[in-house]
Amino acid sequence: TGVLATFTLLAGVTFWVGHATLSNVAIFEPIVGGFLVVFGVLVAVDRAPSLSVTLPKRRSSVAGFGIFGAGYALAAAACVAPMFLAVVGRAISLSTAEATLVLATYAGAMALLMVSVTVATGMGLLASAGSLAAYAGTIKRIAGVVMAIAGIGQLYVAFFVSAAA
Template identity: 60%
Template sequence: MIDAGALSAVSFALIAGITTFFSPCAYPLLPGYVGYYVSQTDGEEPSLGGALSRGFIAGAGVLVTLGILFLVAFQVSHATLSNLVYFEPIAGAVLVIFGVLIITDRAPSLSVPLPKRRSSLLGFGIFGSGYALAAAGCVAPLFVGVVMRAVSAPTTTGAMVVGTYVGSVVALMVALTVVTGMGLVAAGQFARFGPQLKQFAGVVMILAGLGQLYLSAVLLGVL
């Protein structure tokens, strides 16, 4: 049975993964992705098989990029493991600040170019990879928080934390591609709900930052 500490870490990773996917400086890329999908399949009948294949390729792009980021982060973390605990309050404070910037609409925005060649399945993988990089960079303190929990936890729990975080982002990318391929969403829908999702992401990041500051002050005794 999973203990309370592991459940808390995995729950944090799940929330972090969802927040990463809808991060405010990556979320504006999604209407372009929907439009790219439509342009690639113009004239084709909606196909679940085709949507799934494109979704898995986009998800693979996410998986590869996040996998590389975690490998690099783990190398750095293990090299400075004795001082890793001191990064917890820093990450928490940055999360709170960045959350406030999001709510006040001062967060940065990013762009990821998409290939223009028709029928390019590779283009979906490129977008998935670029989106993951933009999203993780947008919420870097949150990503660092996931890394710290994975590194400081037992091996099994750490693997669950990383798997939950990466899996949630991959699953959302696959789901988005499939519902787009089946004609269930349009680019305009993202623009319509964008402000609400940005506010939600900002609130979640502030709460996550406060949680990390609490962990630093009460449980780790850093502050």
């Protein structure tokens, strides 16, 4: 419910602001790409700043799970926002019934993927927590390299692919 409420709010903002205005979000591509390269290199050489946050105890209530879902959606929104905005932007031009079907299909697919990844991650952590701990430093360095490569890819898209379009 929290995830769906958050994405419904994002869809409402998209409808309100308009798809054309949101297409200017591409200006952030080189900024994000540069950040990913710099932060990835810092992680790879073990010089990244500590970004740990103490989380409050999660409430085991319907409201607590809703708040958790909303936070989960906000964290995921950074990854799925381009696709989400494209889907919502296209839905704006459809009839109400068609737009509802498109958005419901998107919401269902995203919910299925989020639940699947969450369950798989939880099961994987339970199954291999001890054996992976010995490789934490190596995994962290590899993650930094992957992050830097993703940033280089983002910069390539920003400067060569998007500029050509």
